[in-house]
Amino acid sequence: MATEVLMPALSPTMTEGKIARWLKSEGDAVRSGDVLAEIETDKATMEIEAIDEGVLARIVVPEGTDHVAVNTPIAVISSDGEGASPRAPFTQLGNGQKRGPAQELRRERLPPPAPPASAPTLTSSAPTAEREYTGATRIMTVREALRDAIAEEMRRDDRVFLIGEEVAEYQGAYKVSQGLLQEFGIRRIIDTPITEQGFAGLGIGAGFAGLRPIVEFMTFNFAMQAIDQIINSASKTHYMSGGQMTCPIVFRGPNGIAARVAAQHSQCYASWYAHCPGLKVVVPYTGADHKGLLKSAIRDPNPVIFLEHELVYGENFAVPDDPEFLVPIGKARVARSGGHVTITAFSRMVKLALQAAEELEKVGISAEVIDLRSLRPFDTETVISSVRRTNRIVTLEEGWPFAGIGAEIAALIMEECFDWLDAPVRRVTSKDVPLPYAANLERLAVPQVDDIVAAAREVAYR
Amino acid sequence: MAATRRGKPVGVAELEASPKELPGFYQDMLLIRRFEERAGQMYGMGLIGGFCHLYIGQEAVVVGMQAVLKDGDTIVTSYRDHGHMLACGMDPKGVMAELTGRRTGYSRGKGGSMHMFSREKNFFGGHGIVGAQVPIGTGLAFAHRYQDNGLICATYLGDGAINQGQVYESFNMAALWKLPIVYVIENNRYGMGTSVDRASARTDLFHRGMAYGIPGEQVDGMNVLAVHEAGLAAAEHTRSGQGPLILEMLTYRYRGHSMSDPAKYRTREEVDRVRTEHDPIEQARRRLIDGGTDEAVLKEIDAEVRKRVAEAAQFAQDSPEPDPAELWTDVLVDA
Ligand SMILES: Cc1ncc(C[n+]2csc(CCOP(=O)(O)OP(=O)(O)O)c2C)c(N)n1
Numbered sequence: 001m002a003t004e005v006l007m008p009a010l011s012p013t014m015t016e017g018k019i020a021r022w023l024k025s026e027g028d029a030v031r032s033g034d035v036l037a038e039i040e041t042d043k044a045t046m047e048i049e050a051i052d053e054g055v056l057a058r059i060v061v062p063e064g065t066d067h068v069a070v071n072t073p074i075a076v077i078s079s080d081g082e083g084a085s086p087r088a089p090f091t092q093l094g095n096g097q098k099r100g101p102a103q104e105l106r107r108e109r110l111p112p113p114a115p116p117a118s119a120p121t122l123t124s125s126a127p128t129a130e131r132e133y134t135g136a137t138r139i140m141t142v143r144e145a146l147r148d149a150i151a152e153e154m155r156r157d158d159r160v161f162l163i164g165e166e167v168a169e170y171q172g173a174y175k176v177s178q179g180l181l182q183e184f185g186i187r188r189i190i191d192t193p194i195t196e197q198g199f200a201g202l203g204i205g206a207g208f209a210g211l212r213p214i215v216e217f218m219t220f221n222f223a224m225q226a227i228d229q230i231i232n233s234a235s236k237t238h239y240m241s242g243g244q245m246t247c248p249i250v251f252r253g254p255n256g257i258a259a260r261v262a263a264q265h266s267q268c269y270a271s272w273y274a275h276c277p278g279l280k281v282v283v284p285y286t287g288a289d290h291k292g293l294l295k296s297a298i299r300d301p302n303p304v305i306f307l308e309h310e311l312v313y314g315e316n317f318a319v320p321d322d323p324e325f326l327v328p329i330g331k332a333r334v335a336r337s338g339g340h341v342t343i344t345a346f347s348r349m350v351k352l353a354l355q356a357a358e359e360l361e362k363v364g365i366s367a368e369v370i371d372l373r374s375l376r377p378f379d380t381e382t383v384i385s386s387v388r389r390t391n392r393i394v395t396l397e398e399g400w401p402f403a404g405i406g407a408e409i410a411a412l413i414m415e416e417c418f419d420w421l422d423a424p425v426r427r428v429t430s431k432d433v434p435l436p437y438a439a440n441l442e443r444l445a446v447p448q449v450d451d452i453v454a455a456a457r458e459v460a461y462r
Numbered sequence: 463m464a465a466t467r468r469g470k471p472v473g474v475a476e477l478e479a480s481p482k483e484l485p486g487f488y489q490d491m492l493l494i495r496r497f498e499e500r501a502g503q504m505y506g507m508g509l510i511g512g513f514c515h516l517y518i519g520q521e522a523v524v525v526g527m528q529a530v531l532k533d534g535d536t537i538v539t540s541y542r543d544h545g546h547m548l549a550c551g552m553d554p555k556g557v558m559a560e561l562t563g564r565r566t567g568y569s570r571g572k573g574g575s576m577h578m579f580s581r582e583k584n585f586f587g588g589h590g591i592v593g594a595q596v597p598i599g600t601g602l603a604f605a606h607r608y609q610d611n612g613l614i615c616a617t618y619l620g621d622g623a624i625n626q627g628q629v630y631e632s633f634n635m636a637a638l639w640k641l642p643i644v645y646v647i648e649n650n651r652y653g654m655g656t657s658v659d660r661a662s663a664r665t666d667l668f669h670r671g672m673a674y675g676i677p678g679e680q681v682d683g684m685n686v687l688a689v690h691e692a693g694l695a696a697a698e699h700t701r702s703g704q705g706p707l708i709l710e711m712l713t714y715r716y717r718g719h720s721m722s723d724p725a726k727y728r729t730r731e732e733v734d735r736v737r738t739e740h741d742p743i744e745q746a747r748r749r750l751i752d753g754g755t756d757e758a759v760l761k762e763i764d765a766e767v768r769k770r771v772a773e774a775a776q777f778a779q780d781s782p783e784p785d786p787a788e789l790w791t792d793v794l795v796d797a
């Protein structure tokens with residue numbers, strides 16, 4: 001009996017991969033557990049093992065082939081006539097009826113990454129002056145932009161170090177710190193035990209002592225173990241000491257909703273941290289902003305919460321080369337200009353807002369998309385002046401509605417734009433439930449482009 | 463206080479005759495192995511999403527321990543939980559259907575691989591946050607003591623989790639109040655990509671309760687009989703009111719940390735060596751045969767296990783996704 005070996009999904013976000021190498025040749029005998037091939041995914045090179053015994057009858061997809069979709073047959077194993085084996089062959093597992101999960105994952109990859117709608121900007125020493133960047137850029141992933149930002153700042157300042165789980169030898173759980181251990185060594189790229197409260201507090205102490213720690217949380221879900229240190233020790237000490245003590249520290253890592261990892265691993269903490277005085281909170285989307293804002297965060301004398309997004313790490317953008325390229329904390333960016341409705345978004349939701357704006361254009365609604373980039377300080381001016389022109393606003397976030405960022409913006413608009421409004425503020429948020437695992441429920445729980453379009457049409461009365 | 467080692471890792475050849483529990487252990491371990499292999503396959507096909515942490519290689523720990531628990535004793539563990547659920551007697555169909563996110567799953571599709579529970583089987587999860595289950599297990603033990611019901615709690619944690627602060631807060635309370643709990647450290651040598659010696663100042667984890675006077679013991683976690691023997695003594699100790707105990711099970715996970723782990727932090731030879739020399743299932747099989755068990759009996763067990771797993775896989779694919787209305791249910795209990 002012949003069994004097809006299918007291209008496996010080796011990570012929650014993988015939709016396709018490359019066959020890097022076949023380790024078995026046609027005609028080779030294979031036993032369960034033998035490594036058949038090496039596959040390059042968006043994150044790593046992985047080995048795939050044989051599950052059944054037999055002979056590698058045919059290699060369907062030769063090595064070197066890229067963009068092989070998950071579930072494509074890549075080889076055929078014929079079992080050596082031991083037909084009594086009650087184990088169902090690989091292909092009998094309902095190959096034809098695959099549903100939700102795989103499609104759900106594919107959805108994350110929809111359009112080719114949009115280039116930044118407005119040119120990246122440069123500031124010199126004055127942190128609020130944002131000038132247009134005209135220097136050289138390179139296309140790179142957000143993951144690489146973050147790594148470059150860290151590396152550049154570490155080259156510039158010996159006080160900067162990176163500490164967290166799996167940041168060194170493993171090269172980062174999401175491969176953000178790739179190569180850093182090799183360049184900077186174990187003094188400055190530091191693997192920790194799984195002790196978030198401990199290493200966050202340690203970072204704060206080192207910051208008090210004059211170092212410039214970058215504390216990576218594998219994801220911000222695990223920063224909840226450390227949130228007491230972040231709020232009670234990092235955010236309040238400058239104030240409590242009458243200005244004597246400072247804590248220049250960056251807490252960074254992926255935030256928000258990834259793919260199918262369920263309630264304890266999917267949550268947006270933007271409003272949690274934005275609530276607290278004494279912190280800066282940064283929520284970038286584009287590659288240039290990731291790089292420029294992380295560099296600003298590292299140079300900032302305050303504790304900065306830097307919220308990234310797993311599903312954005314792999315997106316490509318043009319990113320400035322200049323090691324002095326900085327983006328000021330506290331400035332929003334008009335990602336797309338429009339006259340009929342303002343849409344505010346941050347982090348991955350900017351992408352959805354831009355997609356929605358395109359849909360809206362088809363029905364004659366011109367949407368202005370504001371990428372907030374920072375939540376603390378908040379760029380009230382950019383938002384207010386936009387709403388005073390469009391007279392309508394939809395806020396978008398991955399967090400929950402109650403006491404969320406949208407609620408804060410709604411209050412701001414009521415205070416500052418009451419007389420300009422032609423429709424009530426509309427909020428698009430995740431549903432007010434812990435995030436479910438099932439593919440269909442997850443889709444319902446998280447904001448989709450259609451939800452944004454519907455909200456914008458509602459406030460535009462069209 | 464006692465801190466000892468039991469059943470040093472042994473080669474297959476050193477095993478003695480087989481006791482009466484062994485066929486059952488063999489079957490239970492095999493069920494976990496086959497179930498996990500199938501789950502891995504289904505993940506590769508996109509039928510299971512998100513994180514999925516397989517228990518392959520560690521089967522002897524939970525099977526040996528479960529056999530010392532009584533009806534009503536409670537169990538809590540981390541996200542690497544499929545084996546624990548099967549060992550508790552939870553239905554493979556319901557577990558697999560949760561993995562595929564279907565309405566017939568234990569959490570009706572809302573929890574997934576890392577978050578499953580069974581009140582009926584006293585399985586209290588399935589927790590995704592490293593270390594969080596340890597105070598929770600301590601609380602289960604607190605409730606047993608409070609109700610004076612003669613029950614105990616088995617709380618499982620990893621060699622990585624052992625460094626979380628809340629573990630020591632728990633140890634202190636459990637010792638202070640002599641709570642009926644066995645902390646089972648599943649030392650599979652790695653927390654994700656970090657080996658024990660790169661994460662722990664002292665690697666003899668069974669000593670970790672020493673500051674609180676909690677006795678600890680190191681056990682060959684690849685030998686189901688050694689696990690069982692150590693578990694029996696520990697359960698008796700804590701059930702009789704003498705307070706908590708730590709069992710450090712030396713074990714190994716064959717697969718990556720989760721499905722997306724390329725596992726470059728260890729060599730293929732290392733994995734192969736454990737597999738060929740210490741595999742818990744192979745050890746039990748050899749021992750059964752040496753003790754006179756007919757190969758045909760083992761083949762029957764094998765066939766039975768494969769059938770159950772195949773049924774579970776089919777069930778998990780045929781079951782419908784949750785009703786969209788389920789999105790809004792279960793947030794709060796109606797009061
Ligand atoms: C608080 C917290 N930090 C980090 C993680 C990410 N994480 C998940 S499992 C894991 C390794 C745990 O290793 P160990 O305790 O040895 O258990 P094993 O996976 O080996 O069973 C890490 C770092 C998490 N889930 N929770």
Ligand SMILES: [Mg+2]
Binds near residue numbers: 621648650653654
């Ligand atoms: Mg471990």
